[in-house]
Amino acid sequence: MGMDGTGAWRPAERVAGVGTSVFTEMTELARRTGAVNLGQGVPELPSPPELLADVAEAVRSGANQYPPAHGAPALREAVAAHQLRRYGLAYDPRGEVLVTTGATEALAAALLGLCDPGDEVLAFDPCYDAYPAGARFAGAKLVAVPLAEDGDGFVLDADALRAAVTPRTRVLLLNTPHNPTGKVFTADELAAVAAVCREHGLVAVTDEVYEHLVLGSGPGAPGPEHRTIAALPGMRERTLTISSAGKTFSVTGWKVGWVCGPARLVAAVAGVKQFLTYASGTPYQEALARALGGVEGWAAEVRRVLGRNRDLLSAGLERAGLRPYRADAGYFLQADIRAWGHGDGVRFCRELPSRAGVVAIPTSAFYVRPGAPSHLVRFSFCRSEESVRAAVERLESGDRSPSIKG
Numbered sequence: 001m002g003m004d005g006t007g008a009w010r011p012a013e014r015v016a017g018v019g020t021s022v023f024t025e026m027t028e029l030a031r032r033t034g035a036v037n038l039g040q041g042v043p044e045l046p047s048p049p050e051l052l053a054d055v056a057e058a059v060r061s062g063a064n065q066y067p068p069a070h071g072a073p074a075l076r077e078a079v080a081a082h083q084l085r086r087y088g089l090a091y092d093p094r095g096e097v098l099v100t101t102g103a104t105e106a107l108a109a110a111l112l113g114l115c116d117p118g119d120e121v122l123a124f125d126p127c128y129d130a131y132p133a134g135a136r137f138a139g140a141k142l143v144a145v146p147l148a149e150d151g152d153g154f155v156l157d158a159d160a161l162r163a164a165v166t167p168r169t170r171v172l173l174l175n176t177p178h179n180p181t182g183k184v185f186t187a188d189e190l191a192a193v194a195a196v197c198r199e200h201g202l203v204a205v206t207d208e209v210y211e212h213l214v215l216g217s218g219p220g221a222p223g224p225e226h227r228t229i230a231a232l233p234g235m236r237e238r239t240l241t242i243s244s245a246g247k248t249f250s251v252t253g254w255k256v257g258w259v260c261g262p263a264r265l266v267a268a269v270a271g272v273k274q275f276l277t278y279a280s281g282t283p284y285q286e287a288l289a290r291a292l293g294g295v296e297g298w299a300a301e302v303r304r305v306l307g308r309n310r311d312l313l314s315a316g317l318e319r320a321g322l323r324p325y326r327a328d329a330g331y332f333l334q335a336d337i338r339a340w341g342h343g344d345g346v347r348f349c350r351e352l353p354s355r356a357g358v359v360a361i362p363t364s365a366f367y368v369r370p371g372a373p374s375h376l377v378r379f380s381f382c383r384s385e386e387s388v389r390a391a392v393e394r395l396e397s398g399d400r401s402p403s404i405k406g
Contacts (some may be wrong), residue, residue, distance in 0.1 A: 004150040007174070014137050022365045023247055026349060034355035035382075036391040038313075039361045040178075041331040043382040045250040045305060048298050051291045060282035062314065067282045071099020071258070074289035079258045082292050083241070086206045086211075095263040098270050099285060101277040102255035103244040106269065109276060110205045110240055110259070111171065114267035115140040119170040122161070125403040126366035128179050128207065129267045140170070144368035150361050153326040154181045156189040165200050173204045177210035177226060179333060180366045180378045181325030186213055194232045203240040203265065204229055209257075210277065210330040212248045214300035215307040224328050230261075240265050245288050247331070248299055254284045306331070307383040309388045316392025321400060330384040334363060340400045346378050356398025358391045 023040050030037035040354055077092035083089045091097055100106040107130055115121065117139030123131045125144035133144035145164045147154040174193060176185040197204050206229055216223040231241040246256035259269050310333060314324040317335050327333035342348045345362030352358055363376035
């Protein structure tokens, strides 16, 4: 805090202008209007019964005090085993795995631990809104590298990536599977990103919270494969891999995430994290340590449900005249609102509850660079089938009159 010219207290510059997010606004709009909320990625999907029972048992048995600062040993061991099983990457749970209060804390602590004021951080645009905020709090500048639209999806623009690197670039943030687009970076795209990191000595910080939620391309069709960039040549020693339990197990309120990487990079994150939350979620950590070993079986059923919901929503949007984009993973898909005669996604989303009884999020909330597209809207399909069907019915019968000028 400081004094402005009138002698009144003002917030620090790093938080100046940081107000209520569009997510809060739209969630409140859904509550107030009774609209079906396809805005935030808060799942209406079940969690594993055994996991919930294990948490209850952990609470009753007294696992309610601080865990070790780096996380419960059993969970760190389970995360290390998971990375070896899925990706062939060996991490020492004693110094190369850190448990965090969700993936968002891991991302913020990584940027605070790796960036000095004036450093630059590359991120693919659009991106999760915590990325520019984390860079700003670290005193760094987030440089947006646009993903190129390609038909009904998004692709890496390798030329734009190379052009964005400067002598001040320190970190590359990579989110795959990607929020908000549902894109899964291909093997060739990851190789191009890795080459830039190696050539310029960049640290890659990867957000892989949707790693288990890669969906098929449609009913009965195989989907793309999630790969971690840390497994590519020369990348393990320069990559911090971040994931969490919230999306996979539908326990977003538990806020348990983790970071894997070489000890020197993990130590930088831990040095910050210890003064943010220190540690949290002891009973959740204990229960998740047991659940992570069987995550593949559980995730297969979650993917089936999400794939069905995505297909329902995509078909419904198309019938409603809103062109859907392909969503290969995660909780969300994009829709082009221009067929309804609208070009301003923010105004469209503010009016959609009264026009169709549905809440969505304007994709412009995820763009960093000025002049980014404003005609895209993000819908979530991590809701119950009943909610998705209700939203589709409302959209198909909604008011499409072009009163929103874009």
